[in-house]
Amino acid sequence: MEYSLDSKQVAEATYEWLEKRGVRIEDIAELVMFLQRDYVPGLTPEECKRNVEKVLEKREVQNAILTGIQLDILAEKGEMFAPLLDLVKHDEGLYGVDEVLALSIVNIYGSIGFTNYGYVDKLKPGILRKLNDKNDGQIHTFLDDIVGAIAAAASSRIAHLHQDSK
Ligand code: MG
Numbered sequence: 001m002e003y004s005l006d007s008k009q010v011a012e013a014t015y016e017w018l019e020k021r022g023v024r025i026e027d028i029a030e031l032v033m034f035l036q037r038d039y040v041p042g043l044t045p046e047e048c049k050r051n052v053e054k055v056l057e058k059r060e061v062q063n064a065i066l067t068g069i070q071l072d073i074l075a076e077k078g079e080m081f082a083p084l085l086d087l088v089k090h091d092e093g094l095y096g097v098d099e100v101l102a103l104s105i106v107n108i109y110g111s112i113g114f115t116n117y118g119y120v121d122k123l124k125p126g127i128l129r130k131l132n133d134k135n136d137g138q139i140h141t142f143l144d145d146i147v148g149a150i151a152a153a154a155s156s157r158i159a160h161l162h163q164d165s166k
Contacts, residue, residue: 013066018065021138021140028052028150029051030048031125031128032154034120035119035120035138036048039162055150057103068143072139076137076143091134098146102146117148121148148153
């Protein structure tokens with residue numbers, strides 16, 4: 001029989017671990033605002049937050065977040081084999097698996113998300129700058145891409161909704 005875990009447990013763990021790793025829902029909502037403010041007149045922080053929460057409801061998103069954070073923590077503790085440890089620790093340019101995992105989130109809401117994802121990944125505004133700071137002893141090789149992806153997915157969601165209402 002296929003094993004299936006209580007969904008509530010997975011959702012709660014997702015929120016808990018994001019918080020433990022220094023990411024608030026408001027931080028992700030700020031990225032959404034940054035991405036969408038020029039395209040959606042009258043967009044409010046509350047609407048951004050609500051759309052982030054909608055993205056976070058999805059089980060495949062929760063799975064990606066938990067997996068990415070776990071890998072970051074294993075790298076932080078040095079509990080990965082070589083040379084994977086160094087690849088993750090130094091966020092090596094050719095590694096790319098962090099981006100692949102993040103793209104599984106962007107994918108859910110279609111192709112508009114890709115442009116947004118690439119844009120925040122390049123500019124690294126707000127929380128992304130903090131996560132990318134290599135001097136605080138924490139490793140966020142996976143989480144930074146995942147947070148950018150959640151913001152991109154929430155932005156696509158908003159874009160679709162506003163298109164539909166026109
Ligand atoms: Mg990365």
